[in-house]
Amino acid sequence: MRIFVLLTAFLMCISGSSIFAQKEATSKYWVFFTDKQTDFNPCEYFDPLAIQRRLKNHVPLADSTDFPVNSGYIQKVGAIADSTSVVTRWFNAIVAFCSEKQVQQIRNLAFVKSVEPVGGMAIPASRKPYQEELTSTQMDVLKRQVESLQGDVFEKKGITGKGIRIAIFDGGFPGVDTIPVFAHIRKTGRIIKTYDFTRNKEFVYSFSSHGTMVMSCIAGISGDFRMGLATGAEFLLARTEVNTEPFSEEENWLAAVEWADKNGAHIINSSLGYTYHRYFTWDMDGKKSLVTRAANMAASKGILVVNAAGNDGANGWKKIGAPADADSVISVGGIDPTTDFHISFSSYGPTADKRLKPNVCAFGDVVAAGKKSLKSVQGTSFASPLVAGFAACAMQTDTTRTTMELFREIEKSGSLYPYYDYAHGYGVPQASYFTEGRPASAPSFEFKAKEHSIAIIPIAEKIDYKKYMYCHIEDENGIIEEYWVTTVNKTSPFEIDKFRIERGQTLLVQYNGYVASYKLKK
Amino acid sequence: MKKHLIFIAFAVFGWVASYGQQVQLHERPVADTIRPEFGPNLKKYIHAFIECGFFIPVETSEVVDSLPFADFVAGRSNYVLAGGRFKLKLSKWNAIGLETHLAYSSYYLKQEGVKTLPDNFVHNTERLSSFTFGLGSFHRISYGRKGNYIGKFIDLGVEGDVTILSVHYFEDDLVNGSRRKMWYSSKKFHEVLQYDVFARFGFNRYVIFAKYRLSKFFREKHHFNDLPGLSAGFQVGFHQ
Structure with a gap:
């Protein structure tokens, strides 16, 4: 029994080392301050493009969130803590490594507002690459991942995201400095800055190739084929995640967004x-x-944040993750190139407070550039950069739009718009919306009220077997109660039982570009 | 031939007919508004687990030299079990739970030196094996920030096992060069009901533990020196 007690104590020590690591030795804490330094010249601090962006979005050149954190405060906290790392202007805080005792000392400082533990992990929304050779199927996907966004429309007009600066946050960018897929970017010096926030160094061309694959879906060119739409854009590359199947920490993301x-x-x-x-x-x-x-604050400063919806659609979590839940973030879901609708793993909306997410969608199964070769990869990680590249081109079409105006326009350019659901958002953004506007579409179905159901009857001459019919029932606030995607293979109607639709609710249907609603009156 | 054609025609017709307005995706997000109670870090959770433990030879002062005695082979003497666990969350950091399992354990008895238990015959191999069914309960203290994720925890608990089948197995080399394998029920040696206390440290699905058997392994009436009751091992939970 005595040995059992000793062994138990040993186990406790092992576990305790983790517990107490949080409380006693090397835990990380956010230290939030009460006030800031006010001597700040935005023209010295910001890049000229940042100034332009703020002017365009009618936001002040600087507000209190941009003011630097008081250096005296940083020094004083640094003197108490074991060490400090990230400093955030936006949240007026620093990350300090300290013990519980040190935390108490820091809390007692007059200028400290609060001290909160830092924790948590993130999983990049992607899946492992699984093939290395480009087969005819892969070649087809490579073409279609751009065609699905009508990339050729932008290309014909010479719109490549030129002059638009895109920051990519990821786990590493090996090969971006060497492989031919990015040669056109390197030749013209369009990788403006790089920074590894996990090591506080500029070098990012190593570690996980996830970032390399993501970047190729924004701007890569392989031979004669574009892998993404923004081949003329400029880039800021930030390494914010630690491992190859990374667990990442929020403070790196936060530091990178300010950068x-x-x-x-x-x-x-x-x-x-x-x-x-x-x-x-x-x-x-x-x-x-x-x-x-932080993502919402970036949007408030005129930055368009595009984030993957996540890959939890087929597991217990099912819903989008943070920061895809932010109202000012374009959350991108995935569609399956083989079916052209929701890919099984793509996370579903809405947010917990019932806002529409994802906002749009793109291919969630793509061909991307790995460290050594082109690969097929799956994940909303790769749908997101396809839309980021699209957004850069859309931004180039009218540089006077504010970021939130562009956000709404990208939603409106969706292939399903004004229909939406929580698997596809407004559908796949379409370039023609930005160059020619939305084409008028003739009715492709009609409603017929029956005794116990409402029939949606396709019009024979408008039937396109490749298109799906999308239907949802929404309440008076536009919150979806139920939705369907169905094939349309003959003129037989798709019927929805009337008992499913309560008075005042609306049945909204999209088929072959045409959207119509049917409302049961109160 | 005609029969075949009719069959093919029906099959094709059936295949085409099956392609009506087929629902490819159907979701009822309104149903998601009910806050779930079942999940790794929610009110209730059930999951399966497997466990592997090793008996640890320790010298105790309880050994009586005059009574039959045997040492067991460390490493080979072990047990595996598979079970299910129900966890009820009481507060952010506290939970209680019940678990049940089926286990197979073996004590391999050393054949060198003094060996008088269960008899003084020296064999090539000798083991006492048993299948047991067990029930346990535990108190869990969780720590660390986490969402719907089991994360880090410490469990303290008790469990009891009922022996379903027990076997005394041994192998001998015979003079004619052949090998004899014998086994017979050893239930008469065992206490049918055994119970122990345990402590576990877990990081999500991976767990290490130590157990101490409080009950006697051998029945009192045999007056055997008991086998040491300490064991330690690892466990893997089947959950996210």
């Missing part, structure tokens, strides 16, 4: 999502996580 803001980013592509490791699904309300609030 991107400083260096004039117009668009941020982020392909990670914080889910069950740290949160519950009801926390996905656009307010809970720091990274979500």
